[in-house]
Amino acid sequence: MQFMRNIPFALRLAGVVVVALVLTGVLYFFWGAHAQAAPPQPLPFPHKLMVGAGVQCLFCHSTATTGPAAGIPSVEKCAGCHQVIAANKPAIQTLLTKYWQPKQPIPWVRVNQLPRYVRFAHNVHVNSGINCERCHGNVGQMNEDYQVVRMNMGWCLSCHDQQPNIRQLQDCSICHY
Numbered sequence: 001m002q003f004m005r006n007i008p009f010a011l012r013l014a015g016v017v018v019v020a021l022v023l024t025g026v027l028y029f030f031w032g033a034h035a036q037a038a039p040p041q042p043l044p045f046p047h048k049l050m051v052g053a054g055v056q057c058l059f060c061h062s063t064a065t066t067g068p069a070a071g072i073p074s075v076e077k078c079a080g081c082h083q084v085i086a087a088n089k090p091a092i093q094t095l096l097t098k099y100w101q102p103k104q105p106i107p108w109v110r111v112n113q114l115p116r117y118v119r120f121a122h123n124v125h126v127n128s129g130i131n132c133e134r135c136h137g138n139v140g141q142m143n144e145d146y147q148v149v150r151m152n153m154g155w156c157l158s159c160h161d162q163q164p165n166i167r168q169l170q171d172c173s174i175c176h177y
């Protein structure tokens, strides 16, 4: 411990601060940045490649502005492009032979799923001017999608609290059946 006393206090303090920052960074990386790890999917789905090629979110999630669910595109929609685009890639071969030809739906695993007793409608939120990224993060940059925020009640309310009609939006019965 003798050597500790020889190190100036400011330097020791700086050391503690650095260690604390590193620890916070590590914790943030595991808990914050990836609120949940990406679930394994039956087929790779790299949003980054398709959004990067200019395909719009609403082309595939076509009911996000008209109904409660955003919707997941059918295998027919994939085949519409992939019978031609990147048709020689292994993942696309699987897509075509395992799902498209036998007319089997792709059993995607849900990433964001609220409990059954909660009501949520995409159209209301998206048409109020809240963009996809506000709730889902930058999906367009993801190679496999994961949940960026824990979608618990506090999270819903933290945004509802900032709306003009706050009283109505805090009412239990608007979100719970």
Ligand code: HEC
Pocket: 043, 044, 045, 046, 049, 050, 053, 055, 073, 074, 075, 077, 078, 079, 080, 081, 082, 085, 086, 089, 090, 091, 092, 095
């Ligand atoms: C509007 C056209 C379009 C639709 C619809 C589409 N994709 Fe794509 N997809 C692309 C483009 C463009 C790329 C990038 C191709 C490249 O980089 O060579 C791509 C890349 C991919 C890749 C990566 C291929 C590789 O290994 O390089 C996979 C996997 C994929 N798409 C799966 C799907 C699935 C599954 C669906 C249906 C849910 C789908 N795509 C719908 C256009 C489309």
Ligand code: HEC
Pocket: 041, 045, 047, 050, 051, 055, 056, 057, 058, 059, 060, 061, 072, 073, 108, 109, 110, 111, 112, 113, 132, 133, 136, 139, 140, 144, 145
């Ligand atoms: C070419 C079609 C296509 C395009 C374009 C596309 N998506 Fe997707 N998206 C899918 C498919 C297929 C899935 C299901 C597979 C998965 O979760 O990776 C999905 C899953 C998602 C999910 C997770 C759904 C869940 O289970 O909770 C979100 C969120 C999402 N997309 C948002 C977006 C946003 C935002 C954009 C635009 C930046 C976008 N998507 C563009 C096809 C597409």
Ligand code: HEC
Pocket: 057, 058, 061, 064, 068, 069, 070, 071, 072, 112, 113, 114, 115, 120, 122, 125, 126, 130, 131, 132, 133, 134, 135, 136, 151
């Ligand atoms: C206000 C937050 C919010 C916004 C904005 C939002 N989402 Fe979602 N999204 C959610 C929640 C919450 C769920 C889970 C819903 C459930 O389980 O009922 C979800 C689920 C999904 C799903 C999977 C289930 C489904 O609805 O088909 C997809 C795909 C999706 N979102 C895409 C999008 C796209 C694309 C946009 C932008 C056009 C968008 N979301 C905007 C909160 C949001």
Ligand code: HEC
Pocket: 114, 118, 119, 120, 121, 124, 125, 128, 130, 134, 135, 151, 152, 155, 156, 157, 159, 160, 163, 165, 169, 174, 175
């Ligand atoms: C980023 C902000 C934001 C988040 C996060 C958010 N909301 Fe909302 N919500 C809004 C806005 C804005 C409205 C529309 C207010 C209006 O115009 O009356 C709204 C309206 C609603 C409504 C009433 C309209 C309807 O669909 O009947 C419900 C229910 C609702 N939200 C549920 C949820 C749930 C559940 C969550 C969490 C899973 C959530 N919201 C997260 C901003 C948000």
Ligand code: HEC
Pocket: 114, 115, 118, 151, 152, 153, 156, 157, 160, 169, 170, 171, 172, 173, 174, 175, 176
């Ligand atoms: C803006 C939407 C919204 C409003 C308003 C809301 N809730 Fe919730 N509530 C949720 C969501 C989303 C969950 C699911 C949380 C999760 O999955 O972690 C939830 C979960 C719950 C649960 C289960 C908690 C648990 O730990 O399992 C109870 C109980 C509950 N809410 C009661 C209420 C009461 C009482 C009110 C009114 C004072 C209310 N909620 C208002 C969105 C809302």
